[in-house]
Each structure stands twice: as C-alpha cells, then as structure tokens.
Amino acid sequence: MTYARVETFAVDGVEARRIQVEADIRLGLPAFTVVGLADKAIREARERVRAAIVNSGYEFPQKRITVNLAPADLRKVGPGFDLPLALVVLAASGQLDGALDDCAVIGELSLTGAVRSVRGALAVAEGVRRHGFARLLLPRSRAREAALVPEIAVLGVEELHEAVEVLRGERDPAPVPPPDRTEPERGEEPDLSDVRGHNGLIPALEVAAAGGHNLFLHGPPGTGKTMLARRLPSLLPPMTPHEAIEVTRLQSIAGLHGGGLVERRPFRSPHHTISASGLVGGGGHPTPGEATLAHHGVLFLDELSEFTRPALEALRQPLEDGRVTIVRGQRVMVLPTRVTLVAASNPCPCGMGESACRCSAADLARHQRRLSGPLLDRIDVSVTVGRPSGAALRDQVAPASAVLRERIVAARERQTLRLEGTGLTCNAQLTARLLRSLADATPAAHAALYALHDRNALSARGHGRILRVARTLADLADCATVTPDHIHQAAALRLDDQSLSLAA
Amino acid sequence: MTGACDDCLRRTDLVGALAAWLDVEWRRRTAPAGVLSLPDETLVALDPTGRVTQRYAAFSPARARERIAAAGLIALCRCRAAYPERLLELADPPAVLHVAGDVAALEADESVAIVGARRGTSYGLEVARALGRGLAAAGVPVVSGMALGVDSAAHVGAFEHPAAVPVAVLAGGADVPYPASRRRLYERLVARGCVVSELPPGFVAYRWCFVARNRLIAGLAALTVVVEATERSGSLTTADFAEQLGRSVGAVPGPVTSRFSSGTNTLLAAGAGVVRDTRDVLDLLLGPSSPRVEPAPPAVPIEPRLRRLLDAVERGHGSLAELTSDPEATHRVLQDLTDLELRGLVRREFGGRYVRALDGRP
Numbered sequence: 102m103t104y105a106r107v108e109t110f111a112v113d114g115v116e117a118r119r120i121q122v123e124a125d126i127r128l129g130l131p132a133f134t135v136v137g138l139a140d141k142a143i144r145e146a147r148e149r150v151r152a153a154i155v156n157s158g159y160e161f162p163q164k165r166i167t168v169n170l171a172p173a174d175l176r177k178v179g180p181g182f183d184l185p186l187a188l189v190v191l192a193a194s195g196q197l198d199g200a201l202d203d204c205a206v207i208g209e210l211s212l213t214g215a216v217r218s219v220r221g222a223l224a225v226a227e228g229v230r231r232h233g234f235a236r237l238l239l240p241r242s243r244a245r246e247a248a249l250v251p252e253i254a255v256l257g258v259e260e261l262h263e264a265v266e267v268l269r270g271e272r273d274p275a276p277v278p279p280p281d282r283t284e285p286e287r288g289e290e291p292d293l294s295d296v297r298g299h300n301g302l303i304p305a306l307e308v309a310a311a312g313g314h315n316l317f318l319h320g321p322p323g324t325g326k327t328m329l330a331r332r333l334p335s336l337l338p339p340m341t342p343h344e345a346i347e348v349t350r351l352q353s354i355a356g357l358h359g360g361g362l363v364e365r366r367p368f369r370s371p372h373h374t375i376s377a378s379g380l381v382g383g384g385g386h387p388t389p390g391e392a393t394l395a396h397h398g399v400l401f402l403d404e405l406s407e408f409t410r411p412a413l414e415a416l417r418q419p420l421e422d423g424r425v426t427i428v429r430g431q432r433v434m435v436l437p438t439r440v441t442l443v444a445a446s447n448p449c450p451c452g453m454g455e456s457a458c459r460c461s462a463a464d465l466a467r468h469q470r471r472l473s474g475p476l477l478d479r480i481d482v483s484v485t486v487g488r489p490s491g492a493a494l495r496d497q498v499a500p501a502s503a504v505l506r507e508r509i510v511a512a513r514e515r516q517t518l519r520l521e522g523t524g525l526t527c528n529a530q531l532t533a534r535l536l537r538s539l540a541d542a543t544p545a546a547h548a549a550l551y552a553l554h555d556r557n558a559l560s561a562r563g564h565g566r567i568l569r570v571a572r573t574l575a576d577l578a579d580c581a582t583v584t585p586d587h588i589h590q591a592a593a594l595r596l597d598d599q600s601l602s603l604a605a
Numbered sequence: 606m607t608g609a610c611d612d613c614l615r616r617t618d619l620v621g622a623l624a625a626w627l628d629v630e631w632r633r634r635t636a637p638a639g640v641l642s643l644p645d646e647t648l649v650a651l652d653p654t655g656r657v658t659q660r661y662a663a664f665s666p667a668r669a670r671e672r673i674a675a676a677g678l679i680a681l682c683r684c685r686a687a688y689p690e691r692l693l694e695l696a697d698p699p700a701v702l703h704v705a706g707d708v709a710a711l712e713a714d715e716s717v718a719i720v721g722a723r724r725g726t727s728y729g730l731e732v733a734r735a736l737g738r739g740l741a742a743a744g745v746p747v748v749s750g751m752a753l754g755v756d757s758a759a760h761v762g763a764f765e766h767p768a769a770v771p772v773a774v775l776a777g778g779a780d781v782p783y784p785a786s787r788r789r790l791y792e793r794l795v796a797r798g799c800v801v802s803e804l805p806p807g808f809v810a811y812r813w814c815f816v817a818r819n820r821l822i823a824g825l826a827a828l829t830v831v832v833e834a835t836e837r838s839g840s841l842t843t844a845d846f847a848e849q850l851g852r853s854v855g856a857v858p859g860p861v862t863s864r865f866s867s868g869t870n871t872l873l874a875a876g877a878g879v880v881r882d883t884r885d886v887l888d889l890l891l892g893p894s895s896p897r898v899e900p901a902p903p904a905v906p907i908e909p910r911l912r913r914l915l916d917a918v919e920r921g922h923g924s925l926a927e928l929t930s931d932p933e934a935t936h937r938v939l940q941d942l943t944d945l946e947l948r949g950l951v952r953r954e955f956g957g958r959y960v961r962a963l964d965g966r967p
Contacts, residue, residue: 298926299926300926300929300931300935301925301927301932302926303935304932304935304939305925317956319955319957448956460724461723461724462752462753462754463723463753465753466753466786469955470786483956483957484924484957485925485956485958486926487927489926490927499932500932553943553947556946586940588943589939589940589943589944592946593925593938593939593940593953594957596955
C-alpha cells in the first residue's frame with residue numbers, strides 16, 4: 102500500500118477544524134515532504150516523526166514520502182500533528198493496517214515515541230463528535246477531558262507503539278478514568294470571609310455579582326482592591342454545565358487546564374502593559390485574549406489608567422457584545438467575551454491620597470484624563486475603597502461567599518425568568534430599549550431619576566446605568582417593581598465621569 | 606470706543622518679541638512689572654542682537670490689526686475710552702487688551718477675582734465653586750485665570766447660574782485655550798463672558814507671562830479672594846498685586862494642618878478678610894450694610910439619622926466602608942446619601958467618595 106489517510110483536528114481560535122492527513126509513498130530519492138500550509142512546528146515534526154518511528158521499533162521507509170494536509174487553504178500550526186503524521190506514514194508503508202476511517206488522531210511525539218500532551222482536547226473531541234467519528238485517539242493525560250464529550254470512544258495512549266497496537270486491535274485501550282464532576286480543583290477558592298474591615302462595601306459586590314454589573318474600585322494602594330476583586334468569582338452563581346464546558350474548552354486551548362471539568366469561574370488579571378491583541382485576542386495566527394479566557398468569569402484590570410488607550414478601546418465593544426470578531430487576512434473568527442469587568446485605580450499617580458499626595462496639578466490632570474477613557478461608560482457600579490481603621494480590621498469580618506451567593510442566585514433566577522426570549526442573561530446586558538419595557542419602575546421611581554438629573558448629579562448616559570442597577574437591587578430584595586428607594590440606592594453606587602472634569 | 610492705536614500695537618508687538626529675553630530678566634529681577642513699565646526705547650535697547658530694533662522699525666499696524674481680526678479678537682488700547690479704567694491704576698497697564706467674547710463683561714463696577722492653587726483639594730474646589738455660583742447669582746462678575754484647580758472651579762461654579770458673565774485672563778494669546786484640557790470651559794467663557802490677554806493672538810506663554818497675567822487679574826477686580834494656596838503658590842502674587850493697588854484681599858481659611866491652606870492662612874494672619882461664603886465676599890466688596898446682600902437662607906432641619914451621616918462625611922469619612930459596618934444596613938445608608946445629595950449637602954466625587962457640598966445649608 103502506498104497511500105493512506107488519517108483524520109485529525111486542529112484548533113482554530115476556539116473551534117476545532119477537521120484536517121485530513123494524506124501520505125503518498127513512492128520510489129525515488131529518500132525524502133519526506135509536508136505540503137498544505139504547514140507552519141514551522143509541523144515541518145519540524147518530520148524529524149520527530151522519523152525518530153519516534155525508528156525508536157518505537159518500526160521502519161522509516163527510505164522512499165519518497167509526500168504528506169498533504171487538507172484543506173490546503175487553512176494555515177496549520179502546532180505540534181498536534183506529530184502522531185497523525187507518524188500513523189499515516191506507518192499506514193502508507195504497510196506497517197499499520199487497522200480501521201483508521203472512523204478514528205481521529207491528535208498528539209505530539211517525543212523522539213523516543215512517547216505521546217505528549219496537547220492543548221484544546223475538549224474542542225477537538227467536540228469536533229470529532231460533530232463530524233460523526235466514533236473514536237478519538239489522543240494523549241492519555243487528555244483522555245479525561247475529551248471524555249466529557251458523550252457518544253465518542255476516547256483512546257488515551259502514552260506511546261506510539263501503543264497507539265499502533267490499539268488501532269490494530271491487538272490490545273484494548275487503557276480505560277479512561279470516569280469524568281469526576283465533583284473533583285475539587287487545586288487550592289481553595291478565595292472566599293469573601295477573608296475580607297476584613299470592608300463590610301460597607303459588600304452590598305456593592307453583591308449587586309455587581311447579582312446583576313453582572315461591571316465594577317470600579319477606586320482607592321489608594323494597599324487597601325484591598327485586588328483582594329475584593331479576587332473574591333467576586335466566588336459570589337457569582339455556579340456555572341451551568343454548558344458554561345462549564347465552554348470554560349473548560351477555552352482554558353484547555355490556552356493550555357491553562359489540568360484535565361477534567363473546570364467548575365470554578367475564571368479570574369484573569371492581565372498586567373497593564375498588555376497589548377490590544379493580548380487583551381481581546383488576535384495576532385498573526387489569532388489566539389484568544391484575556392477577555393476570552395475570562396469568559397463567564399471576572400476580568401480584573403488593576404491600575405486602569407496605566408493600560409494603553411488602544412487596549413482599552415479594543416475592549417469596549419467586546420464588553421458590550423459578549424463576543425469579539427477578529428479578522429485576519431481572509432479569516433474571520435468570533436471569540437466569546439462574556440465577562441464581568443472589575444477595574445481598579447489609584448486616586449492619583451503617587452497613590453498616597455489627598456493629604457499626603459505629592460502629585461502636581463498636571464500629573465493629576467493627566468491621570469484623570471487617562472481614566473476618563475472609553476471603558477468608564479461600561480461600568481455601572483463604583484465604590485471608593487479606603488484604608489480601614491484598626492477597629493474596623495478587628496471587628497468587621499465579611500460573611501462567607503456561600504451566604505451571599507444564595508440571595509445572588511435567587512436574584513439571577515428572577516432575571517433569567519424576566520429575560521426569557523431576549524437572549525440575555527443578566528440585568529447588566531439590558532439595552533436602553535429593553536430597559537424601558539422590562540425594568541418595571543414605578544412612576545415615582547422615574548420621578549426620582551429626573552430629580553437626580555435636575556440636581557446635576559446625573560449625565561444622560563448615567564440614567565440607564567442607574568436604572569439597571571436599581572433593577573438588580575429590586576431583584577435582590579425580591580421586589581417586582583423598582584421603587585424610588587432602589588433608585589436612590591443605585592445612585593449612591595453610580596460612577597459618573599462628570600465629576601472628573603472639575604476635580605483636576 | 607474700541608480699537609487700538611498704532612503706538613500701543615507696536616508696543617504689544619515689542620513685548621511679544623522680547624518675551625524670551627524677559628523670561629531671563631524676570632528671574633533676575635523677580636518682578637516683571639518693573640520691566641513692563643519701561644518705555645519702548647529702553648526695551649528695544651535691551652536686545653543686543655539688533656533684531657528686535659529692526660522688527661520694531663518695520664512694524665506694520667495694519668498687519669497687526671488684520672491678525673487680531675483674523676483671530677476673532679477685539680483690541681482695546683489704553684488710549685481709548687473702552688479700556689477698563691481699573692487697569693490704568695497699575696504701574697504698567699498693558700498697552701493693548703485683546704478680548705475674545707463680549708467686551709461688556711469688562712465694564713462691571715465690582716468684579717471679584719477668585720484664584721487659588723492648581724492642585725486644589727476637594728475642599729478648595731467645592732468652596733471655589735460655591736463662591737463662583739454665589740457671586741454669579743448676586744450679579745458680580747468672577748475674574749479668574751482658567752487654570753486647573755481652583756480657577757476653573759470658580760468659573761464652573763459661576764456657569765451654574767444662568768446670568769453669569771465671567772472673565773478669564775490668560776497668560777498667552779486670548780485665542781489660545783490654555784490649558785488645552787479646559788477648551789470647553791474656554792468656549793463657554795467666550796460665548797457668555799470674555800477671555801482677555803495683553804499679548805498678541807497666537808502667543809504661547811512664557812513663565813513670566815503667568816505672573817504678568819496675575820497683575821491683570823488683580824487689576825481688573827475690586828476684590829481678590831484666594832481660596833486655597835500653598836506658601837509658594839502663584840496665586841499669592843495675585844494677592845500681592847491687589848494689595849499694591851490698594852484693593853481688598855480676602856482669603857478662605859483652611860485647616861492649619863493642611864499645606865494646601867498654609868498660604869491662605871498666612872494671608873488671613875496678615876489681615877486679609879475672612880471669606881467663609883458668598884456673603885462674606887459681598888460684605889468685603891460692598892460694605893456690611895449693602896442692600897444687595899441677601900439674607901442667609903434659613904437652616905433646614907434634617908433628621909438625626911441624616912445629621913449623623915452628614916457629620917461623618919464632614920469629618921472626612923466619605924467612603925461607604927467608613928460610613929457603615931453592617932452589610933445589611935448599607936442599603937439604608939446608600940439611600941440616605943442620595944437623599945443628602947439631593948438636598949445639596951454632599952457631593953459624590955469620582956470613584957464614590959462623598960464630600961461636604963455647599964449648595965444647601967445644614
């Protein structure tokens with residue numbers, strides 16, 4: 102036999118694309134050519150494949166070998182093609198005659214023939230199922246992750262010869278450990294009860310978690326802004342199975358994940374030097390950015406004023422839409438970015454606060470100009486985080502996350518019910534139009550809003566943001582209508598950049 | 606009658622041409638005012654290269670008028686009747702005043718200068734704003750420098766009253782908004798009041814120009830109020846100029862522990878009038894018996910709960926965590942804070958800290 106074909110999958114953005122690996126072996130000067138828009142890692146794969154085949158006790162044919170990766174117009178990257186390449190060479194040279202048609206293969210090889218782990222196994226397994234294959238052959242360390250997808254047989258292997266024997270039917274595949282849905286993840290999730298001296302701020306966190314509202318924390322360094330932000334994921338309602346699968350797939354693609362289902366909502370806090378494509382995804386071969394890795398979780402931007410303007414500009418639309426569309430060359434990729442944003446900032450560049458501050462007027466003006474950037478009008482809730490007094494540190498202990506989460510989950514359920522059929526999941530996503538029909542505010546509540554407006558305490562944009570937060574406060578209080586009290590509470594949590602213009 | 610005579614235009618051009626040299630000279634003499642009162646011939650002779658002499662001889666008044674008109678400015682020279690009389694009391698009144706906006710704003714009898722630190726605290730900004738608003742309501746034009754901080758806060762406060770006619774004096778050309786971040790304020794000033802400068806259109810300010818500008822602020826106003834200033838603040842030079850002119854000076858007292866108020870507290874110790882609110886300003890300006898002073902609005906009684914909250918904010922405990930320690934009670938506090946804000950007793954700063962506001966009386 103001089104021709105063989107093996108099916109594999111390559112992760113493209115956040116989805117797996119089907120790739121066919123064909124090999125043709127004929128007489129001629131010994132050569133090993135890979136065609137089909139393969140990147141450097143795949144061209145280097147030839148050396149790994151050659152060594153792995155020989156070291157596994159098979160023969161590497163001294164003939165002219167041509168391997169084609171189809172479809173030819175898709176750029177292929179990454180080391181996951183090693184195992185398919187080795188198997189297709191073995192099949193084409195007659196050393197492997199098993200049923201390859203119903204089986205997809207993915208894996209990296211070492212020179213000894215050991216099969217190494219790859220990224221994105223879950224996405225690949227979903228692709229395998231979508232294309233109707235019965236089996237997926239992959240590194241054993243990824244088997245448990247792939248087994249989250251029902252209806253396909255997962256063959257986890259550790260050696261090239263093991264893969265060959267399994268395909269030949271000479272040995273049974275090693276059993277996949279059953280997907281353990283309750284396995285605790287490494288380390289304790291940070292809990293709200295670790296927080297001391299900030300009891301007054303807890304309702305702000307509660308509202309942000311209950312309505313999915315983006316949150317702004319303003320205050321001097323060392324007061325606990327980061328600590329509070331890290332605890333927001335623990336307040337969010339538990340992920341649905343569908344969300345958990347999505348998060349697992351994304352983390353697996355990014356190589357952040359150890360196997361099994363991710364149950365905990367992600368928390369990402371990129372450094373402020375991050376580029377626009379690092380934040381929302383992109384690059385020559387587009388990869389997901391931090392916003393996508395924080396999908397269904399919390400994206401924390403500490404020192405908001407230090408982020409570059411292009412990066413923040415780029416984040417604006419994804420925050421609104423819950424997804425980002427990246428166009429590179431002829432390829433269009435849509436990445437999910439449904440995150441709760443937490444932004445934090447010092448009151449001034451030196452961070453010392455008013456009395457001890459040594460910043461000049463110009464420093465301060467520059468800091469505030471950078472702050473008043475594009476993201477602020479996406480933020481509904483804002484609080485000042487001050488330095489707690491000694492007495493507050495001693496006496497104030499926050500309740501455990503689980504205690505608050507009960508009420509938050511109930512508030513979310515009310516939202517889900519109200520938003521049925523709109524495709525939205527929480528109050529923070531309500532547009533101005535939907536807000537009018539769904540907020541259910543009493544006439545007195547509207548009057549309270551206009552009174553705030555007349556007091557000059559409200560910009561036109563701030564109007565909708567207050568109403569959204571008021572709706573969440575009503576949901577938390579299990580109240581069908583938004584009352585003036587809710588409006589007033591929401592107003593005391595608002596963020597308005599109007600006050601910035603005078604403060605310099 | 607507006608317009609400017611040839612001699613005055615020529616002198617303005619000369620001052621502009623010598624600006625870089627004056628910057629050096631200023632640091633030597635510490636007061637540019639002395640330099641600016643020298644006659645043209647002496648000034649021309651100060652330039653050793655002779656380039657300024659050539660420029661002075663070749664000066665074309667017609668071209669200068671064209672440039673002023675092109676920049677949308679009105680020129681008033683000290684030889685004409687429309688020139689503000691108060692400025693003539695200066696030892697070195699500017700030859701030409703370039704005005705963007707309505708000249709009528711300069712004609713008021715009693716205007717008040719409100720000046721202060723660029724790096725104001727929320728206290729200083731709040732007081733400046735309240736004074737600006739109160740004076741505008743009393744029909745008194747506010748003169749200031751449009752600088753960051755206290756200066757712009759006074760203008761912003763004045764604009765909160767619909768009848769305000771504020772005046773800004775710039776160090777550079779009257780057609781150049783400086784600082785650039787106050788462009789919107791500049792546009793409002795031109796539309797409703799005026800912006801003036803002694804330097805030709807398009808001129809970019811040197812350091813001495815800011816001190817020279819301060820003498821115009823003091824010269825235009827019958828009373829100068831310093832809201833917040835450190836010991837080294839430039840706004841103290843404005844007070845000095847006002848004193849030299851024999852005009853009254855007022856200052857807003859601040860905590861003795863705050864370096865941002867050390868300059869104003871020193872002014873008070875030296876005999877400046879105490880300014881606590883608009884009434885004090887009007888008393889200083891018009892005398893205690895003046896009929897235009899409105900009686901203070903009666904104090905509105907507030908509930909004890911709100912009073913306690915207001916006390917905490919007044920003590921500087923303006924963040925949510927400082928105002929409450931019980932997560933369950935926070936919703937009540939949030940509601941009360943908005944209540945206080947609607948009554949004009951507190952203001953929410955950017956980020957979420959509450960500070961005492963002066964819109965309503967407790």
